[in-house]
Amino acid sequence: MFSSNSRSIVRYSILRRLKSTLVVAEHNNEALNPVTQNAITAAKKIGGDVTVLVAGTKCGPASEAVAKVQGVSKVLVAESDAFNGFTAESLTPLVLAVQNQFKFTHILAGATAFGKNVLPRVAAKLDVSPISEIIDVKSEDTFVRTIYAGNAVLTFKSKDPVKVITIRGTNFEAAPTNGSAKIEQAPAGDYKTDLTQFVSQELTKSDRPELASAKVIISGGRGLKSGENFKLLYDLADKFGAAVGASRAAVDAGYVPNDLQIGQTGKIVAPELYIAVGISGAIQHLAGMKDSKTIVAINKDPEAPIFQIADYGLVADLFKAIPELTEKL
Numbered sequence: 001m002f003s004s005n006s007r008s009i010v011r012y013s014i015l016r017r018l019k020s021t022l023v024v025a026e027h028n029n030e031a032l033n034p035v036t037q038n039a040i041t042a043a044k045k046i047g048g049d050v051t052v053l054v055a056g057t058k059c060g061p062a063s064e065a066v067a068k069v070q071g072v073s074k075v076l077v078a079e080s081d082a083f084n085g086f087t088a089e090s091l092t093p094l095v096l097a098v099q100n101q102f103k104f105t106h107i108l109a110g111a112t113a114f115g116k117n118v119l120p121r122v123a124a125k126l127d128v129s130p131i132s133e134i135i136d137v138k139s140e141d142t143f144v145r146t147i148y149a150g151n152a153v154l155t156f157k158s159k160d161p162v163k164v165i166t167i168r169g170t171n172f173e174a175a176p177t178n179g180s181a182k183i184e185q186a187p188a189g190d191y192k193t194d195l196t197q198f199v200s201q202e203l204t205k206s207d208r209p210e211l212a213s214a215k216v217i218i219s220g221g222r223g224l225k226s227g228e229n230f231k232l233l234y235d236l237a238d239k240f241g242a243a244v245g246a247s248r249a250a251v252d253a254g255y256v257p258n259d260l261q262i263g264q265t266g267k268i269v270a271p272e273l274y275i276a277v278g279i280s281g282a283i284q285h286l287a288g289m290k291d292s293k294t295i296v297a298i299n300k301d302p303e304a305p306i307f308q309i310a311d312y313g314l315v316a317d318l319f320k321a322i323p324e325l326t327e328k329l
């Protein structure tokens with residue numbers, strides 16, 4: 001016989017046991033995008049079993065990489081030409097088929113172009129609200145995200161039966177790779193779609209580290225005055241093995257391509273060291289880099305707002321300071 005108190009404890013522990021998360025892996029068939037490991041950490045924080053879905057064309061190596069991530073209990077693999085190009089139109093029915101079979105309580109992916117494309121469609125089909133770009137997990141139904149370009153932090157509770165969530169990678173450590181999960185086939189089905197057809201993609205090739213995973217980032221703004229002058233930053237970056245980023249003003253002026261843009265409408269980064277050169281520190285830029293561990297600002301205007309969040313500031317002409325710094329390193 002259970003007392004009502006012990007009955008509710010049993011019910012609570014059954015609910016806890018039933019909690020389970022599906023992480024939709026982002027990868028290029030060969031290797032994982034690091035954000036997948038961040039999403040697995042967020043899934044572990046929610047609690048319950050963590051299953052990872054790897055869908056691709058010849059994605060054996062990516063599935064094996066996921067199986068090694070600590071905290072993953074099962075990897076579901078779906079290989080088909082339909083997933084060529086990882087289009088949301090072909091992946092959404094797959095995620096729904098997986099959800100239909102396993103009834104996860106949470107579905108997660110990184111808040112990248114991939115995750116932001118696939119998960120809102122999944123949420124719409126499940127008739128729940130997509131929960132975008134969380135920065136923390138308080139409990140299985142309570143999450144934290146930023147609003148107003150990162151100027152306010154919102155803690156909110158979701159009452160939806162299935163929580164469909166994208167996570168901000170920089171706010172969750174990458175889960176370590178000392179696990180050994182089992183690999184199984186995802187539900188079979190015809191996931192080909194007439195809605196879209198993948199034609200081709202051109203990826204930027206660079207010997208420099210990715211902005212998302214770089215430990216050091218040197219960013220340039222309108223103060224650089226031209227694309228040619230970004231060479232000053234590339235020379236300094238070579239000394240650090242750093243990635244180079246930019247403000248939107250520098251991108252809009254055509255100094256550098258837009259995949260270097262950091263900020264509210266660019267990439268969100270949180271490296272060990274962020275050096276802002278000739279950047280004023282508009283809130284939209286800060287939204288993308290203010291979680292960096294150490295921020296250094298070089299600007300000739302002592303009133304520039306970037307100095308308010310910088311750990312170290314140098315009031316100087318960048319055209320003098322950067323070559324001197326590069327030479328001394």
Ligand SMILES: Cc1cc2nc3c(=O)[nH]c(=O)nc-3n(C[C@H](O)[C@H](O)[C@H](O)COP(=O)(O)OP(=O)(O)OC[C@H]3O[C@@H](n4cnc5c(N)ncnc54)[C@H](O)[C@@H]3O)c2cc1C
Pocket residue numbers: 220221222223224246247248249250261262263264265266267277278279280281282283284285288298299300301304316317318319
């Ligand atoms: C909806 C919206 C979204 C946006 N999203 C983004 C975003 O994602 N990322 C982003 O960056 N911005 C974004 N912006 C734009 C943002 O508001 C600013 O306009 C932009 O960040 C300014 O870039 P900047 O600091 O390079 O240029 P400026 O504000 O013009 O600053 C240039 C700085 O360089 C300094 N400088 C000039 N010459 C030198 C020199 N010789 N030596 C040293 N310092 C020098 C100046 O003192 C100045 O502080 C967005 C705006 C909107 C409205």
